[in-house]
Amino acid sequence: MSKTTRATQALAQAGIAFTLRPYDYDPGSERVGLQAAEALGEDPRRVLKTLMVEVDGKPGCVVIPSDQELSMKRVAAAFGGKSAQMMKPPVAERLTGFVVGGISPFGQKKRVPTAIEASAMTHATVLINGGQRGLLLELTPNDAATLTGAAAVPLVA
Template structure:
């Protein structure tokens, strides 16, 4: 496993304080975010998953607690759209330059509008994928929001 990823380099370049946490990634896990939370010994609401979606056909990134699901209606509304749908895994990989299970909102190949679930900002520190399967970065959620210029909105179902 690489010591640096595009995600960790983007965080360093932005001057964000973070720590790196590695774990044994299980490719057969039914829910990757929950498996990550369990593997690092953290509560699921502090381990955030990065999802790629489309709102009115345009790509967006959404960050939510690993134990929650995104409301497509709320996601569309967050970006001023009428409809939202999850991006197909192959499209998400092409767009971000990361493999599914290792998609980070930081250092994506192409920057897209991003939303972060408002409840996530209630925690002092959260974990977000660090750009590789089995790699999480721990940081202040407001630092993540600021670095990504993310909208803070209620998007969970």
């Protein structure tokens, strides 16, 4: 596993402190974030998953706790749209340059509007995908929001 990804490079270039948190990725897991939290012995509320969405046909990125479900109504509102849906995996992979299960909000090929679940901002640190399967990055939620330009808003059901 490479410790250098476009995500780690983006954080380093921005001067943001982070810790690499590799884990054994289970390709058969249906819920990657929960599997990662369990593998690392972390609270799933601190392990955030990155999801790519489309709001009124435009791409967006949302970051929410791994034990939560996205509210499409809240996603649409967060991006000032009327309707939201999950982006199809092949489209998400082309847009971000990352594979599903390894999508990071940092270092995406094309920067898109990003939102982070407001409750995630209450933790001292959070773990977010580092740009490849089996690699999380631990950093402050404020640094994550700053680098991505994310608004902290309610996104979960």
